[in-house]
Amino acid sequence: MPENDRDQTSRPDPDALLALAKQDRRGKLTLFLGAAPGVGKTYAMLMRARRLKEEGVDIVVGLVETHGRGETAALLEGLEVLPLRHVEHSGRTLQEFDIDAALARCPQVIVVDELAHTNLGDSRHPKRYQDIEELVDAGIDVWTAVNIQHLESLADVVAQIAGVAVRERIPDTVLKRADEVLLVDLPPAELIERLKEGKVYLPENASRAAERFFRLGNLTALRELALRRTADRVDDQMVDYLRQNAIEGSWAAGERLLVCIGPDLLSEKVVRTASRLASGLNADWIVVSVARADGDASTAAMRRLDATIRLAEQLGAETRRIVGSDFVEEILKLARREHATQIVIGAKRHRFPLLPFRRSLPDALVARASGIGIHLITDRNEPAPKPKRKHKRALPEGSGRALAIAASSAATATALGILIERFIVLQNISLLYLLAVLASAAYAGYVAAIAAALISVLAYNFFFIEPVGTVTVAEPHEVFALFTFLAAAILAGGLASRVREQAKTASRRAAATQALYDFSRKLSGTANAEDVLWAAVTQIQATLRRNAVLLLPAGGEIEPAAAWPPDTELGVSDMTAARWTFERNEAAGNATGTLPNSPFQFRPLRSPHGIVGVCGFLQDDKPLDISEERALAAILDQTAVAVDRARLSRESLDQAARLEGEKFRQALLSSISHDLRTPLATITGAVTSLRQLGERMPPESRDDLLKSIEEESGRLTRFVANLLDMTRVEAGTINARRDWVDVADVVHSAVERARTYFTGRVFETSIAADLPLIRGDSVLLGQVLFNLLDNANRFGGDEAISIYARREGDELVLSVTDLGKGIAPDDLDHVFDKFFRKGKPDGRSLGTGLGLSISKGFVEAMGGRIKAESPALKRRGTRISMRFPVARTGTADKGQE
Structure with a gap:
């Protein structure tokens, strides 16, 4: 192969490089894994911690459980131990790991023992492994310890081996995410000897542990599990290294598992077994649950299914939910779409043999699957079928109403049949009872249909089959007809109740869909x-x-x-x-x-x-x-x-x-x-x-x-x-004064100033003799008036500019009028905008476009209004008017003068 081709094909795996980049931003998790208590996990952690402390590494102890072992407690000397958090629980003061103190201290390495520990109720996380995940995400290296029996996928296997159910469990993903796994091993015989010497538990607990857990067979089996899981983790790390460095070589087989579960009790074992199988094959696995569109599983069953799905997610599976009528077809369709190589499914033992034309789901999968391996998981602890039940099953919710409807329907059919028999003899009077069964199914479901069928058979036999008034049957063909009617009634009732349940389910879904549609329209x-x-x-x-x-x-x-x-x-x-x-x-x-x-x-x-x-x-x-x-x-x-x-x-x-x-x-x-x-x-x-x-x-x-x-x-x-x-x-920030202002004086001052600047311009003033005073700022008002005169000078042509001041009701009106070209109607709403400038006939513009905008701000700051009108006179020109409220002398605020 040419060198350039080799470079193109032998590239590092992008996903592996991305995972490596993420590891660089987080702390490293080192896991000390043991087969059983007492093998020396905590001792090994502390010995290694002391060596790093001597090398100058910033390492602290967050929590260590010595379990009364003096040699372990002696290793804590010289190490920095963080204070624990005191928690009141059931009238007692207990100690818990303080994650906030650890985050505040932020050491380079922290030792936190007992990975599978369950925290007390007021803690941030319910499990200690979640505390450790937060520390790792914060960039702190963490050392911790756990025994193999605490892995979630091995809980049922450990229960079989040791006969003890392990309550403290951690997801298998914690082991998979560990950057380093150190196996702490000890031969079973030596571990039992340590137990007898009191080096594992206190003497009062050692004898009980030796009888129940620390047996040679148990410890050997647990040791094998620990060795296998450690080997699997080392293999994963080797594969990651090959992918990150684009090294060609043998790769793990591309197996992919599809695990089928339901709301039954066996599904939990199916998930655990599939997790172990996927771990052994180093394969991806998908957990799928299939439900019918008209399914009406009980609340307990749905909760059990949800718990199983959460367990699968904790163990690292991808989960799917599918709705369909043909379970086998939906499972095989998903298997083909996801390229599954093996299907794992639970197989129950049936109390009664199935009908010849009906196969169980595992049998149907085996018959129709092609090229896909099928794993059938059975439960060896499943109780054998018993001929008799010791406990009666409680009737479903709403059974009382269903039985009442069934009895009333059958009674109505009987009364109607007796009434008809008085007038005419019918050979097919049983159709009335069939109608009662259908009505019961439609109104109250399958329970009412079965009850109505049974009651109808008894009533039909008692009132209409010879000899009448007894439950005996005289003719053999009547017996055949009676059982045929019972079968037909049950079948028809079942179909009718199923249609009813489908209609209810469709109605609920339609209502939910309509609600979401309405919500979507509202948001849109x-x-x-x-x-x-x-x-x-x-x-x-x-x-x-x-x-x-x-x-x-x-x-x-x-x-x-x-x-x-x-x-x-x-x-x-x-x-x-x-x-x-x-x-x-x-x-x-x-x-x-x-x-x-x-x-x-x-x-x-x-x-x-x-x-x-x-x-x-x-x-x-x-x-x-x-x-x-x-x-x-x-x-x-x-x-x-x-x-x-x-x-x-x-x-x-x-x-x-x-x-x-x-x-x-x-x-x-x-x-x-x-x-x-x-x-x-x-x-x-x-x-x-x-x-x-x-x-x-x-x-x-x-x-x-x-x-x-x-x-x-x-x-x-x-x-x-x-x-x-x-x-x-x-x-x-304009702070207009509220002084008494004589507008006539302000007008004369502004006009004189304008005549100085605009020589040759004619200004005409018209000021009413009874012009009242206003409350305002004479400086601002003078600046406004000068700006208006400046604007009129620029655009008012060569004719005189008029200034008028008069009183109109409770307002004083002050206006400036020119006889220029005027303002276009479309521009009247913009003359007071910033930078709005009216061009000259030759296309050039004058001024900055700020004068009128400033005038508007000053007038409004003094409590007045300003307005532009065009045309003003003789169909031309512009008039800019200002209106100010007239102040009453008797009510003036003297304090502001």
Whole structure:
């Protein structure tokens, strides 16, 4: 093979490299694995810890259980031991590992013993292995110890070997995620000798342990399990190394298991066995449950199925739920789609042989599967069939009503038959009873159909078959007809009840689908995030019939945004669980592995762009059934998308606002650059001429240059003042005085100032004699009036500019009118906008476009109104009017004068 071809084909596995990159960002988990208590796991950890301490490594002891062993306790000397957390439990003070203290100390390595320990109720996590996972995620290396019997997949095997059920268990994924597994081994005979010497347990417990657990056969079997699991883990590490370094060689076989489970008791063993099989084959495995569309399994069965699925997920399986009528076809279809090489399924022993034309599910799979291995798992502990039951099975819920309907239907059919018999003799009177059976099935289900069939047979025999009035049958053909009728009635009743259950199931699903459709339509028409949250939280509460709350991030923290009922409150533990869900993207709270003491369960709202929020609902003793789980998942998905859409919409508006602001900034820079360059160029040219020519220039020319410098300097001063005033208007920092203002004086001062600046311009004033005083700021009002005169001078043509001041009711009206070209109707609404400038006939624009905007801000700051009108007079010109409220002298606020 050419070198370049080898380079293209022998590339590292991307998934393996990604897993390696993730390991670099987290701490390393070292697991000391033993076959049984007393082999020296804790002793080995502490010996290794002392060596690292001497080498200068920052290592501390978070928790160590010495179990009264003096030689183990002596190894703690010289090591830093973190203080434990004291917890009150059942009237006693107990000690627990303090994870918060460990995180605050943040050592390089920490020793935490007893990996399979169950924490007390007020702990953040129910199990210690979850505490250790949090430490590893925080970048701390952790050493811990566990015995092989605590692995979840081996719980049933250990129970068979040792005869003792192990209560403390950990998922097999903990062992798979360990970066290093150290097997601490001891021959069984030597371990038994240590037990007798009191080096494993205290003397009062040693004898009991030797009788029940520490037997040579038990320890040998457990030792084999530990050796096998360690070898499997070493093999996994070798395969990971080959993939990360693109080393060619022998690879594990590409086996893939499909595990079939149901709500029966055997499924738990099927999952555990499949986990061991997958571990031995180093294969991926999928656990699938198939249910009928009209299935109406009991609540206990559904809870058992949910528990089995959670167990499979803990053991590292991928889980699926399928709805279909043909179980065999659905299983084989999934097996072909997922390229499964082996199918694992439980096989029960039946109390009665099946009908010849009906096969069990395992037999049907064996008959129809082609090229796929079938593993049948049986339960050796399943009790043998018994001819008689010791306990009577309780009737299903609602059986009393069903029996009453069945009895009344059969009684009605009997009464109707007797009435008909009085008038006419019918040979097929049994059809009335068949009708009663169908009616019972339609109204009350299968139990009522069976009961109605049995009651109808007895009633038909007693009232209509010779000899009448007895339960005996005289003719043989009547016996055949009676049993045929019973079979037909049971069959028809079963079909009718099944149709009824299917109709009920379809109705429930249609209602759920309609509710989700209505919710989807409501969200599709909502762009506001607050409306989305309230619609979602009410939908969740209506679906689950439990208190619900939605939380969104705000200012770096997760905070409640909507709740239903509105008085729903979250405590400290609830908020801690919600923050955990948001930060870790995993469920927390009640019935989860994190902070289970919270009465709420929190789930993340996942969108294509990440976590957008958290949903919490009040979890009671009754867990969510499968229909509620599906509905909740659909609601959360739609809510996450809607919240994300609202966020994107808000960001789009913010972006548009930023673009608009950028547009204004560009206009401002353009205006500043133009309006500054022109006067500066004039001033610079005049100063240069004066310096270069000096006394050689005629006096008239020097005066003209000095005059131009003065005019352009004044223009610059006005321009800078306008910019400062506009900044004050936008910032809302204009503090207008509330003094008594004589408007006539302000008008005269502004006109005189304008005549100074705009020489040659004619100004006409008309001020009413009875003009009242107003409350305002004379300086601001003078600036406004001068801006209006400046604007009229620029665009008012060559005719005179008129200033009018008069009283209209309780208002003083002050207006400036020019007779120029006027303002187009479309521009009237924009003349007070920033940077709006009206062009001259030659296309050039004058001014900065800030004068009228500043005037509007000043007038409103003094409590007045300003308005532009065009045309003003003779179908041309522009009038800008200001209106101020007239102050009454008797009610004036003297304190502000």
